[in-house]
Amino acid sequence: MDRDQAHYLFGVMRQAVGAKVALFNGRDGEWLAEVAEAGKRGGVLSCLEQTRPLQMPPDLWLIFAPIKKARTDFIVEKAAEMGAARILPVQTDFTNSERIRQDRLQAHAVEAAEQCGGTFVPEVTDLQKLSRLLDHWPQERQLMFCDEAEVGQRLFLDRVEGGGRPGAEGRCPAYRPGEVSQPGSWAILIGPEGGFSEAERKRLHGMEQAHVVSLGPRILRADTAAVAAMTLWQQSLGDW
Template sequence: MPATPAWPPKSAPRLFLPGEIGLGRTFGIEGNQANYLARVMRVGEGDAVILCDDVTGEWLSRVTQVDKRRVDLMVERNLKPRESVPDFWLCSALLKKDRFDLLLEKATELGVAAIRPLVTRRCVADKLNLDRARNAVVEAAEQCARTALPTIAEPVSLDALLRGWPDGRTLFFADENGGTPAASAFADSSGPSALLTGPEGGFDDTERAAIRAHPRAVAISLGPRILRGETAAIAGLALWMGIKGDWQD
């Protein structure tokens, strides 16, 4: 006999919704999300849609009606609770829009808990559209089946970041001038941590001295080559997740 198809299918579309989802609730999806379901994914009545709310976890729903501008869903059951992610932050200097978009997407996929943008002297960009950034994070989370969204803070200056740094959190500083090999520094660490990466032009000497003087900062090296800001962030996050994060779970 043929095997029974998995339900819900792995191809079922995924959406994050505002507010809490609960058993038996119904949702009328409109706007861009409705367009995605109806025109891109071409869902029909009875099809499965996976819903997440960043609070209660992941839920199975079924399509009950599809109109031109609206898709109605009914929640059937909880599939799994909201995941627990490692307490690791990314503190990245702002980059050009396309490069920062890439960083937001990959940081979300890699499992970072929080993204804290900062403005430094050599930043090409000095502003961030938070709504746009949050949409990028949500889309990345939907794509990679993540159920816990990373938080995104308003950009702050490097000075403000250092002044307000929490006492119990290690700040790994990706210094292009060198430091402890990242793998060794990560392996020897414990507790909450963060990775600090710079802008297109790097940190200037004054900024570098201020970071290195901070009592929670640990200068690290990400290898012998000079990396772009987004490459340094992605490489550092991947390495930390493999050594201290949840990749071994």
């Protein structure tokens, strides 16, 4: 154990030699271990027995455009909880964020895995351009995206309406939970708060792997849409 781990386990959690600890590393399932040596700068854990096998989530990617920090953190946490296998932040034409802290987002995914009882930790990739991701899109991976109408600033009772554009009719087939016949590899793409650009929408609708999903008559924020879309997918094609 390194210094930080020893500090946490012995300093913060007040564990000592003989204490039982559950370990997982995202690759080998879950193991019961015992503290064999405990020090201020390190320690040794003895693995006793495997308590659970590695449980891989279904092959689902969550692709999203980073938004405000708290909501970006939230999307990563939720993707890990909901059972995404890989989390891919992308820059779209209307994304404001130029950079992300990949290491911080990966740490959020680890925390979510600890919390939700999983034995798998999804990889958070570096920020990449959506256009580049689509240039190299795997032939066999289906893509669900939410082509939500954009709502400008819209306010309660007494404020300014900034506009609102009705969503264009999807040209690619609709994803209807329970009626979709493509299992296997999938990705869910959540657009930025301002929606996709016309060029992006045209490109997405033209992909043979694309499916448009409807998330109801209200406009959902990106983080809400991510959880809702993953719910529909997990429930009809995933491991729920």
